[in-house]
Amino acid sequence: MITSLFDLTGRVALVTGGNKGLGKAMARGLAEAGADVIIASRHEDQLREAIQEITAGTGRRGAYHVADVGKREDLLRLARFALDTFGHVDILINNAGMNIPQPIDAITDDVWDRMLAVNLTSAMVLSRELVPQMKARRWGRIVHISSILGQVSKEKRNAYSATKAALMGLARASAIDLGPYNITVNCIAPGPFLTDMPMSLLSEAEKQAFAQRTALGRWAEPRELVGPVLLLCSEAGSYITGQTLFVDGGWLAR
Template identity: 80%
Template sequence: MPTNLFDLTGRVALVTGGNKGLGKAMARGLAEAGADIVIASRNEDELKSALDEILAGTGRRGAYCVTDVSVREEVKKLATFAIEKMGRVDVLVNNAGMNAPQAIDAITDDTWDRVLEVNLSSVMALTRELVPQMKQRRWGRVVHISSIMGQVSKEKRNVYSATKAALIGMSRASALDLGPHGITVNCIAPGPFMTDMPMSVLSEPEKQAFADRTALGRWAQPSELVGPVLMLCSEAGSYVTGHTLFVDGGYLAR
């Protein structure tokens, strides 16, 4: 049956930033498809409650790891934790990210360095740690969460757009590195999704402007990212690699 293409039974998925928003929605979708789950973020209380919600009714195993991905050593510890706790990691969703809007002539070194570390360098570091054991099994799925802001931009998004565009470039190169080992690497570039990050930095007129630019005339719910991530993380996406899937409600079509 076609639904078997999306079956992740026996797989283990690690989702960074899995405590809320898109990360939590994707982790839940992966668990419902049969995967055991590891989530990570800085907030232990949120991780505990999120993991309960992610696993509820699925019969899957799960674990969480308190991790600040801006600290390189903690990223390495996360990879070690996930492998030791679950025995393997087959699917990696690099979702953790941040935004700190500043105009080009106002960016501080601290802001530049931190956003770069969280949005880009930590993705490289975690992927680097986890792909060797994927190579051993000749199967793996890596998905970086980019953004439409890696393709277009707006005022004060210098650091954010730079990192999200870089993820697209890195995924193409990694796809070539890892393809011979049965591992696919892709990006998902969400458009306007109703999560804490955009809601906290956008004014009401800006929020409306984003909605109006989409073909569908609205913001998306986090659950609407589940289908795309399942496709890329399962056998359904076995011949898709080095690709960026824009899930934007038609934002870039206008």
């Protein structure tokens, strides 16, 4: 059956930033496909509620871990927690991210360092910690959540665009390293999705402009990222690696 290509029964997925928005939607989709799920963020109250919603009615196991992905020691503890709790991790979704817009001549060192740590270094550290056990089992899926702003950009998005573009390069290089072990590494680059980050940063005029630029004429709902992530995390996408999948409603087509 063709649906078996997307079956993740017996797999374990770790999703950073899984307490809300795109992370929560992807975690729910993975659970519906059969995976046990671990989510992480800094907010325990949100994590506790989110994991219940993510696993409700799926029959899958779920766990959460409080971690600041901008701190390497927290990332090491998160990786250890995931392995200790479920014994292995098959799927890593590096979704946690942040955006503090600053023009190039006003970037502060603390913002630059924090954004590199959260958006980029966290993906490297978790991949580095979880890849050995994937290699031992000769199966794994790593997906970095980039952005269309890693391909194009917007005023004051210097640090954000730099980190999101770097994730694409990281995926290409890691795909070459890990291909012999049947581990794929890809990026998903979302366009305008209805999540807290763009809603809090953009003016009403900017929100309308983003919608009008898409071919579909609208913003996306977080649930619309589930299909792409299931493709890249299942056997359906077994021959896709080192790629960036743009999920932008046709925004870049213009």
